[in-house]
Every structure is written in C-alpha cells, then in structure tokens.
Amino acid sequence: MPTTRREFLTATARILGGGALLAASGGTLAACGGDPTDATSAGASPVTFQLGWLANVENMGIFIADDAGYFTKEGLQTTIVPGGPSVSVGPLVASGKAFVGLDSVDTVARARKEGAPLKIVGATLQKNPSAVMSLAKNPIRTPQDLVGKRLGVQQSGIEIYNAFFKANGVDPKSVKYVPVQFDPAPLVNGEVDAFASFLTSQPIQLKRQGIEAQAFLLADFGYGLWADAFVVSEETLADKQKRARLVNLMRASVKGWQDAVQDPQRGVKLAVEKYGKSLQLNSAEQLLTAQAFVPLISTPETKTNGLLTMSKDGIESNIKTMASVGITTSAEDLFDTTILEDVFQGKPTV
Structure with missing residues (x-):
C-alpha cells in the first residue's frame, strides 16, 4: 500500500474494530492452533508469522489456515503475531525474529535500498484499496x-x-x-x-x-501496488530447509485464503471471537470490511494463476507505480516467484 497506509489506519482503527483496537495492539500474541509443547515434541518446525496490521479480518485467511490446522498439517508450529501502528515488519524479518511478515511493496523496496536483505514472495491484495x-x-x-x-x-x-x-x-x-x-x-x-x-x-x-x-x-x-505482501529474508530463500518450510507455509496460507474468499463470515467469526477477541471487534463492521476485501484479493488473474500470485505483468505494474513516486527497483531485485510456483505446480488452487 502507499506509505500513508499506516498513518491512515492508525487514525481510523476505531472504524474497523471498536475503541479498544489501538490500546490492545501492542505485542499481543494472537491465538494459535494446537498446543505449542505438543507441536514441538511432534517434530513440527516453529515459525513466527508477523502480521502487518491488527488481528482483524484483513488477516482472515491466515486465521482460517491456523484454525483449520493447515499450518500444522504442513509440519509447522506457527505463532501469529499481530502488528499495529508502532510495528515495523521489515526489521523483524531481516533480523530473524519473524520467519515471514506482511508489509507493503513500497516499504520493502525502500528497505532493500537501505541494505535490508528482504524479498517479496507473494501478494495478498492484488488490488490496492x-x-x-x-x-x-x-x-x-x-x-x-x-x-x-x-x-x-x-x-x-x-x-x-x-x-x-x-x-x-x-x-x-x-x-x-x-x-x-x-x-x-x-x-x-x-x-x-x-x-x-x-x-x-x-x-x-x-x-x-x-x-x-x-x-x-x-x-x-493504473495504480498497481500490491498490499499485504509476504516478505522473507534472503537467508530463508538460500537455505534449503528454510525454503522448504516457506513453501509449506505459503501453501497453508493459500488454503486459508481460498476458504476465506469462499466464506468471509467464517473469517469474521474467527477474528471477532478468537484471534482479535481482546480488540472488541464489531461483527457487522468486520463483515462489511471482509466483503470489501474479497474482490481485492480474488481477481480474474488469481482465478487463473492462484491466490497470492505475482504475475510478470503485475510485477511490472508495481515497479512502474513505485517509479512514479521516486522508488526505483527491478523484478529480480525485489521479487521471488519460485515459492508460489512450487506451491501451485501449474494449477490455480491447492
């Protein structure tokens, strides 16, 4: 999203979820499926998923993936951490404190210009809101x-x-x-x-x-800038075991978003009653928000190539849009499409 997104959402957080949103956002862990001790003993790999914003329906696909056990089935013990107005995702991923995070494409591009070893491997919102x-x-x-x-x-x-x-x-x-x-x-x-x-x-x-x-x-x-992009460190992509773990995480995330697109009400219920319970979210507002998100996530292109997809044309549009505001980058420098290629194996769904 544009650089104004965090400022905008900070100021309008109450619109999306009630008066307790900002007060409850800092450092609170979202609920995660399964018992961490059991998962570790079973040999699951622990990973931290850093959200780009609060635990509301913007993240309903990830909540469904966790609640439905998709991460667990992929051999992952996933801890979902909500973001907020004071959370910078890039440094958490670059430092290894988070395995994967959600951030704006332009923010990641700027971070790379400053030397942060980050790459984008998927994009939730195919249309910028x-x-x-x-x-x-x-x-x-x-x-x-x-x-x-x-x-x-x-x-x-x-x-x-x-x-x-x-x-x-x-x-x-x-x-x-x-x-x-x-x-x-x-x-x-x-x-x-x-x-x-x-x-x-x-x-x-x-x-x-x-x-x-x-x-x-x-x-x-023509304003082609993806939002809620999946960002990882270059080290994760270079390490064989971590890369395999990332493919598993992305596959589970796609499954969760497939379910969320088909049934936004399910995502609303999880956001309100489980993952964002402490935020006192308003169900009616969350449903309207979820319904507004769906056509931004599920587009004609994703129906052909799969959710979270990063097509060549889409990447070029992002690069052109960033160039218009003075951010120069290249497809090879900022994006890695091979993870989703491994996830979908030439099919539009998983």
Whole structure:
C-alpha cells in the first residue's frame, strides 16, 4: 500500500474494530492452533508469522489456515503475531525474529535500498484499496471527473495523487487539493467533492451511518501496488530447509485464503471471537470490511494463476507505480516467484 497506509489506519482503527483496537495492539500474541509443547515434541518446525496490521479480518485467511490446522498439517508450529501502528515488519524479518511478515511493496523496496536483505514472495491484495470516495448523490467515477473539483487529501498523500493524475493525463493543478485529516466529515458537509480514502475503511464508516457513498479504486486506473505482501529474508530463500518450510507455509496460507474468499463470515467469526477477541471487534463492521476485501484479493488473474500470485505483468505494474513516486527497483531485485510456483505446480488452487 502507499506509505500513508499506516498513518491512515492508525487514525481510523476505531472504524474497523471498536475503541479498544489501538490500546490492545501492542505485542499481543494472537491465538494459535494446537498446543505449542505438543507441536514441538511432534517434530513440527516453529515459525513466527508477523502480521502487518491488527488481528482483524484483513488477516482472515491466515486465521482460517491456523484454525483449520493447515499450518500444522504442513509440519509447522506457527505463532501469529499481530502488528499495529508502532510495528515495523521489515526489521523483524531481516533480523530473524519473524520467519515471514506482511508489509507493503513500497516499504520493502525502500528497505532493500537501505541494505535490508528482504524479498517479496507473494501478494495478498492484488488490488490496492486506495480509493477516491464521493457521495452517491454527486458521484465522481474517474480521475477525469475530478478536473475542477475539490479533493480532500491528507498531506502525506499529495505525492501519490500528483503521480496518479499525471499517469492518467490529468494536470494535478486542475484539481483543487483541500487539506483534510482522516474523518470524512468534510465530504458529508459539502466542503469537498471527493475524499482520498481506502475502500475497506471510510466508505464502510459512512455506510454504517446511513450515508450512501461510492468510490473508485486507483488500482483500476493504473495504480498497481500490491498490499499485504509476504516478505522473507534472503537467508530463508538460500537455505534449503528454510525454503522448504516457506513453501509449506505459503501453501497453508493459500488454503486459508481460498476458504476465506469462499466464506468471509467464517473469517469474521474467527477474528471477532478468537484471534482479535481482546480488540472488541464489531461483527457487522468486520463483515462489511471482509466483503470489501474479497474482490481485492480474488481477481480474474488469481482465478487463473492462484491466490497470492505475482504475475510478470503485475510485477511490472508495481515497479512502474513505485517509479512514479521516486522508488526505483527491478523484478529480480525485489521479487521471488519460485515459492508460489512450487506451491501451485501449474494449477490455480491447492
């Protein structure tokens, strides 16, 4: 996701799960399937899975994989650790404190530029949830529709929107940027015509308030940046045993996400009642969020190549998008597609 994602989600955490979210996020271990002592004695390999965000439905596929025993069946004793606004995933993976983590593609690319030995081996969100939201009674459906209009945008998102408009043949100066925070009240009050948001957050907030809104994804207009990417250390990829362990973990994760896409309600139940129980998550909000996530995860491409897939075209789109905001990298430097190739063996499901 764009670099504003952590700032945005920190400020809007209550939208997604109730007032206790931020207070409960730091260092709390999510529930894990099975008894750790039994798993170790049975010869399972212990691995730490570091989530990129809180233990809510954004991670429902991983929760299902754990609860259904998919990790255990792959010979893994998996400890799932939630993230939060103060958690940096990359350093935990690079240092070996986490075996695998979920992070944004651009964050990993920047970390590699600074010498972090990290690689991306899979991508959960094939479509970035960054979106432009407008009221249904005055809809804005395309970047071109914003010419001459007022766009509420956070200061940290201006660079992204400048690049986005240029990529779509729109002069950024033809759109009036109005400084906003993260509350969509300026849109509701008519102070702006559109609002920079995330499809999985602020539109849901307004829907819960009975306000009809609509949004278009930046991803549908060339903003190709995957989110919740699986990041591992180069050492893991180079070590034969660790690599085999990683293939097992990715296979179990794919199975969990296959189930979550088919039955989001199952993921909601696990998030609310088990893995995120201490966060006092709201079931209705979590279900709306889960339903918004599904089409971002399950796309025509994943139906052909499998969930978490990283196609050549997708990788090139990510590289192009990052280049538009000054992040230069290459497919060979940042991505490793061989793990998923071993997982799927030429088939779209596992």
